[in-house]
């Protein structure tokens with residue numbers, strides 16, 4: 001598989017290096033900036049993050065400022081972004097960095113992973129962008145681009161698929177690890193679009209893309225939705241006689257197999273159905 005992905009590295013790095021870097025967090029590779037922007041971007045659109053990021057950096061320009069900011073002020077700065085645990089984890093991490101690392105961001109992927117709120121993707125993004133460590137940063141955009149390049153029909157919602165793609169990327173990480181990761185992500189955002197026709201004609205890796213060659217871009221990535229939960233409304237009977245209470249054993253198969261339960265019938269069936277259910281229930285007690 002390495003051979004199939006290897007040819008995309010150089011064109012992606014070159015393509016990314018030519019892109020205009022207009023976003024405020026792309027003006028430098030300062031790890032604190034990358035970290036805060038990545039956390040904000042986790043659940044929020046790029047456009048919405050811009051003003052929050054700019055204000056946050058104006059108020060809390062260093063890790064030291066973040067470590068001592070009163071929680072009320074921090075939450076005010078985050079107001080509107082939602083998922084407040086992200087902000088609280090930022091502060092927790094800043095305190096940890098102050099106490100254990102003399103106020104300096106850890107410089108390796110594995111050390112970054114130890115901070116609260118930093119998962120594999122964020123650690124990969126900071127380590128590769130700020131320090132050029134050769135680690136992938138696999139988000140939804142990257143999963144889509146790589147699946148299409150490989151014409152892979154594996155479900156991108158599965159952890160297993162993500163792991164496989166991460167391992168494949170790990171084998172081909174170039175010296176310009178940050179530019180490669182950012183290039184893959186930006187390609188997914190601007191060219192290899194989701195839920196619509198990707199812009200293959202202007203894609204720098206078109207000649208290496210199997211989905212494009214096989215005309216499969218509308219089928220890939222594969223996302224198998226989880227089955228909807230089945231909701232059953234039941235009437236449950238508490239049947240008591242002196243000190244005893246009726247229970248019955250569930251079926252041998254299916255959910256909660258062989259466990260005990262109070263007798264019950266499914267609600268909403270018609271009268272005749274109900275009496276049938278009741279007779280069946282009586283036989284099982």
Ligand code: SF4
Pocket residue numbers: 145148149191192193198199200201203204205206207209210211212217
């Ligand atoms: S050629 Fe098309 S499908 Fe393939 S990576 Fe580029 S934009 Fe995506």
